[in-house]
Amino acid sequence: MDFNKKTTLFRLIIISSVLMIGNGIRTKDKMYENIDASKACFRRLNATHQIGCTSERGGSTGAIHFCASQSDLDFIIKNGTAPPYVPIIPTNLFTSENIARLKKTPKISGLLVYPSESPLQHFTHEQQCPNPASSLPGSCKATNVWNPHGTGLLYHDIPFPVFYVESVESLTFAKECFEKYNNFSFGGQRDRSLCSLQLLSFMYAATNSSTCIRRSNAFTNLNPVRFCDPLGDQNVWAALYPLVKGANLTEPNRNAKYIIVGARLDTTSMFDKTAGAVSPVTGLVALLATAKLLKEMTTNDNNYEKNVLFVIFNGETYDYIGSQRFVYELLRGKFPAKSGDYLPEITIDDIDLFVELSQLNWTETVVAHYLNKPSDFLLKLYANKGGLNLDEASDGLPPGSLHTFLKNRTELPSLILTDHRNGYLNNFYNSIYDNATNLNYVYLNLSKSSDSVVGDNIQKHIQNVSTMLAKSLYSEITSKSYFGEKIADLQFIDELFYCYLEDSNCRVHQAIQKLELRQQPLSLYIGVELAPHFITTLVGLTLGWVTGDVVGEGNANCTNEPKNYALRYYNMSQSLDDLNTTLCYRITMNFTEAVSPAFIIDGYDWSSGQYSTWTESTWGDIKLRIFLKPSAAHENMTIAIGSIVFIFSLIFVYFVKSRSHILFAPQLPTLAPTNC
Amino acid sequence: MTLVEFFGCTFLAFGPPFAMFVFTIAHDPVRIIILIAAAFFWLVSLLLSSLWWYIVVPLRQDLAFGVVFSVFFQETFRYIIYKILRKAENGLKKITDDSTQLIENKHILAYVSGLGFGIISGAFSLVNILADAVGPGTMGLKGGNEMFFLTSAATGLCFTLLHTFWGVIFFNALDNSNKCYVGVVVVSHLLSSCITLLNFKVGPAGTLIPLYFNLVLMGLMAYRVAGGSYASFKSCITFK
Numbered sequence: 062m063d064f065n066k067k068t069t070l071f072r073l074i075i076i077s078s079v080l081m082i083g084n085g086i087r088t089k090d091k092m093y094e095n096i097d098a099s100k101a102c103f104r105r106l107n108a109t110h111q112i113g114c115t116s117e118r119g120g121s122t123g124a125i126h127f128c129a130s131q132s133d134l135d136f137i138i139k140n141g142t143a144p145p146y147v148p149i150i151p152t153n154l155f156t157s158e159n160i161a162r163l164k165k166t167p168k169i170s171g172l173l174v175y176p177s178e179s180p181l182q183h184f185t186h187e188q189q190c191p192n193p194a195s196s197l198p199g200s201c202k203a204t205n206v207w208n209p210h211g212t213g214l215l216y217h218d219i220p221f222p223v224f225y226v227e228s229v230e231s232l233t234f235a236k237e238c239f240e241k242y243n244n245f246s247f248g249g250q251r252d253r254s255l256c257s258l259q260l261l262s263f264m265y266a267a268t269n270s271s272t273c274i275r276r277s278n279a280f281t282n283l284n285p286v287r288f289c290d291p292l293g294d295q296n297v298w299a300a301l302y303p304l305v306k307g308a309n310l311t312e313p314n315r316n317a318k319y320i321i322v323g324a325r326l327d328t329t330s331m332f333d334k335t336a337g338a339v340s341p342v343t344g345l346v347a348l349l350a351t352a353k354l355l356k357e358m359t360t361n362d363n364n365y366e367k368n369v370l371f372v373i374f375n376g377e378t379y380d381y382i383g384s385q386r387f388v389y390e391l392l393r394g395k396f397p398a399k400s401g402d403y404l405p406e407i408t409i410d411d412i413d414l415f416v417e418l419s420q421l422n423w424t425e426t427v428v429a430h431y432l433n434k435p436s437d438f439l440l441k442l443y444a445n446k447g448g449l450n451l452d453e454a455s456d457g458l459p460p461g462s463l464h465t466f467l468k469n470r471t472e473l474p475s476l477i478l479t480d481h482r483n484g485y486l487n488n489f490y491n492s493i494y495d496n497a498t499n500l501n502y503v504y505l506n507l508s509k510s511s512d513s514v515v516g517d518n519i520q521k522h523i524q525n526v527s528t529m530l531a532k533s534l535y536s537e538i539t540s541k542s543y544f545g546e547k548i549a550d551l552q553f554i555d556e557l558f559y560c561y562l563e564d565s566n567c568r569v570h571q572a573i574q575k576l577e578l579r580q581q582p583l584s585l586y587i588g589v590e591l592a593p594h595f596i597t598t599l600v601g602l603t604l605g606w607v608t609g610d611v612v613g614e615g616n617a618n619c620t621n622e623p624k625n626y627a628l629r630y631y632n633m634s635q636s637l638d639d640l641n642t643t644l645c646y647r648i649t650m651n652f653t654e655a656v657s658p659a660f661i662i663d664g665y666d667w668s669s670g671q672y673s674t675w676t677e678s679t680w681g682d683i684k685l686r687i688f689l690k691p692s693a694a695h696e697n698m699t700i701a702i703g704s705i706v707f708i709f710s711l712i713f714v715y716f717v718k719s720r721s722h723i724l725f726a727p728q729l730p731t732l733a734p735t736n737c
Numbered sequence: 738m739t740l741v742e743f744f745g746c747t748f749l750a751f752g753p754p755f756a757m758f759v760f761t762i763a764h765d766p767v768r769i770i771i772l773i774a775a776a777f778f779w780l781v782s783l784l785l786s787s788l789w790w791y792i793v794v795p796l797r798q799d800l801a802f803g804v805v806f807s808v809f810f811q812e813t814f815r816y817i818i819y820k821i822l823r824k825a826e827n828g829l830k831k832i833t834d835d836s837t838q839l840i841e842n843k844h845i846l847a848y849v850s851g852l853g854f855g856i857i858s859g860a861f862s863l864v865n866i867l868a869d870a871v872g873p874g875t876m877g878l879k880g881g882n883e884m885f886f887l888t889s890a891a892t893g894l895c896f897t898l899l900h901t902f903w904g905v906i907f908f909n910a911l912d913n914s915n916k917c918y919v920g921v922v923v924v925s926h927l928l929s930s931c932i933t934l935l936n937f938k939v940g941p942a943g944t945l946i947p948l949y950f951n952l953v954l955m956g957l958m959a960y961r962v963a964g965g966s967y968a969s970f971k972s973c974i975t976f977k
Contacts (some may be wrong), residue, residue, distance in 0.1 A: 088866050088869040088870075088876070091876060091879055091880070091881055092869065092876055093872070093878070094878060096878065120873075122873045254877060254883055256878070257874070259873055641939055687878065688872070688874025688878055689878045690873060691874075691875040695875070696741040696742055696745070697741075699741065699886065699887055700742075700748075701744060703744065703748030703890070704748055705751070706748065706749050706894075707749070707752030708752075708753050710752050710756040710757075711760075713756075714753070714757050714759075714760045718761055723969060723972055724973045725842075725964040725965050726964040726965070
């Protein structure tokens with residue numbers, strides 16, 4: 062028996078510090094089983110509310126109740142006799158009705174969610190009208206909401222900790238423990254030890270962003286504590302043509318007009334894991350493929366009238382953080398950074414057209430949503446649509462970065478390309494299930510030579526959309542139609558999906574940089590500005606690669622080219638089929654801050670609702686562990702035995718001490734040595 | 738909340754030594770010093786045991802090896818502290834208030850140093866376990882059973898008291914050059930320590946019963962050695 066081994070071990074501590082040097086096993090290791098706790102639900106705050114989950118300080122504990130169906134959950138809420146409980150439920154029970162019930166009952170101290178075996182019809186915890194406060198008023202009608210299955214749970218304040226657990230071993234352990242200790246004679250649960258869970262995810266921030274920022278900035282002691290951090294990252298942008306001209310490329314190219322092609326980079330989910338296949342990856346891939354094709358079309362053609370800015374906005378899920386900051390800088394003449402002496406100042410009025418690529422799942426029709434009809438450009442899209450069905454809709458604009466631009470310049474000609482006319486066709490918007498399966502994506506692993514792909518698939522659909530868009534943009538900037546044979550690169554599209562959905566150590570990422578990445582998708586959650594964000598850098602380099610100009614062979618001198626605010630030089634692979642041959646690329650890609658202006662304006666009025674105010678709480682440990690909670694009877698017995706022995710020994714020793722002169726007869730000093 | 742368990746086990750393991758300390762040691766500074774000195778010597782024996790264990794690499798996995806040598810180290814240090822105390826007697830006479838009692842009744846020094854050994858060994862065997870008992874859980878999830886903390890505390894208490902009794906018997910035996918009693922102490926110590934190795938097989942009750950049997954035996958022996966008898970016991974409880 063293992064237990065006895067432990068007793069022996071601890072008897073042996075008497076001998077030495079053996080255990081510390083030897084194997085370092087502690088009693089704790091026998092009592093607690095740590096399970097995978099990487100996907101917690103945590104707290105975020107805005108100007109008015111706190112949302113998300115938190116445990117108690119030091120962790121919430123409760124007896125495990127493993128639920129396979131709704132009836133199991135109902136049973137424990139109704140009949141549980143030894144609260145608090147921690148139900149472990151499949152994702153299909155994670156509904157707003159159930160959460161509302163769990164919030165109401167005092168019997169629940171936490172919740173674990175595991176992947177349901179049966180496929181789900183829908184799973185989206187975004188609101189039915191995403192970003193209601195920062196979108197244009199009237200763009201989401203009660204009769205026609207954009208996210209019809211949205212439960213809005215993402216924006217609820219849940220008073221108990223919630224974790225998503227995928228690890229099969231952890232779940233099996235929990236289930237076996239539940240069967241062994243808990244899952245019988247529920248009436249007598251109070252009288253026996255129960256298999257329990259401790260959920261630790263205590264969130265330091267509370268109330269709202271302004272409160273926690275104020276508390277974080279209060280220098281009341283020498284060791285200030287941060288309670289929350291603004292959500293933030295970087296936007297990625299690149300210009301089709303450099304913003305500078307002249308022989309040395311040092312003279313700003315002023316008074317140009319621009320077309321912005323935008324997409325978003327981020328998604329979110331209830332738990333600390335994102336998927337984001339339909340939103341944002343489809344739009345992102347379409348943008349990158351368009352940029353690549355357009356660059357190929359215009360490589361030897363400097364006869365342009367307008368420039369194209371490809372902008373990938375970050376933090377759009379949380380009240381358009383990226384586009385708000387972008388527009389904030391446009392309006393103040395701060396875009397691009399260092400504009401003025403070295404670069405042209407771009408203002409919002411320099412934008413002739415705004416095209417946003419939103420969710421573009423493989424559907425029959427691509428829908429162009431607009432408020433200010435860009436008639437010319439629409440005609441060009443129709444002319445270049447090839448095999449696609451193109452439709453238009455002008456009754457309400459779906460959520461997107463365009464809202465921020467239109468708020469600041471109402472007559473901006475613009476459109477959003479999506480796969481839906483009314484509500485989202487994506488039933489898993491902003492959730493862990495918006496994955497490759499939701500997109501019906503299968504990796505084709507193409508090489509350049511084998512371009513013949515049988516059948517239709519999402520890759521071909523994106524290829525068609527990108528080709529249509531790139532051709533239309535070509536005629537928009539050069540005022541002539543494109544008669545070439547070039548179409549969007551299917552291999553590139555296929556690889557990009559693979560990068561963002563399955564394996565970040567993919568060929569595209571190997572082509573643009575040298576780091577070996579982990580063989581899993583990177584998180585698309587915006588995160589806080591202090592933490593590093595690999596995905597943003599990688600997307601930026603990819604955009605730079607496809608829009609860059611080759612200036613020579615790849616070598617160490619490349620990165621030593623004269624520094625310039627408009628241009629950067631990188632060694633990158635020649636093509637996806639030839640990763641080892643590097644060339645020197647001159648790229649126009651750059652990053653801009655994607656932190657809400659609310660956090661950089663002094664004395665910002667938090668109640669104004671003008672800018673995104675989302676912050677994320679800080680936390681200490683995030684931990685999940687299974688243990689055996691002793692019954693009250695056992696605890697009482699232990700304390701009773703201890704106390705009785707203690708009190709009795711006090712009396713006994715006092716008695717012996719006071720009568721020791723009688724008890725122990727004085728010894729004769731001349732006692733002779735005795736023998737055995 | 739097993740703060741409850743924590744306090745229960747603490748009271749069980751350290752309650753009796755605490756009572757002994759309060760009523761028999763605390764009033765005399767010299768006794769406190771000797772108690773601490775004994776505890777220090779026990780720690781030195783622990784250090785040497787662990788060094789020895791560390792040096793003999795091939796036998797590191799064998800608990801029995803460590804146990805046996807640790808017993809010998811402890812008994813050696815009991816002998817060393819005996820020698821030192823006997824040498825220090827003259828000095829102690831000068832600084833203590835009730836020199837007559839402390840020096841005349843040689844069992845007091847033996848008892849105090851034995852308790853010093855016992856308290857520190859009890860503390861070292863239990864502190865880690867008690868520290869882990871504060872969390873929300875108890876033993877039994879991965880093998881073992883709920884009684885673990887209680888039986889560990891009981892074992893710890895048993896060894897604290899055994900050390901006290903061994904101290905009394907051992908010192909007296911050396912005073913009287915009674916090699917037989919010295920042997921009894923060493924054998925008893927070896928036996929009790931090795932019994933705990935059987936925790937694997939016979940369960941907590943199986944080791945606690947022989948341990949406490951040994952404790953009673955040693956207690957009676959120490960009582961005899963210190964001058965107690967059935968007659969004095971009778972006169973003690975009948976208040977004559």
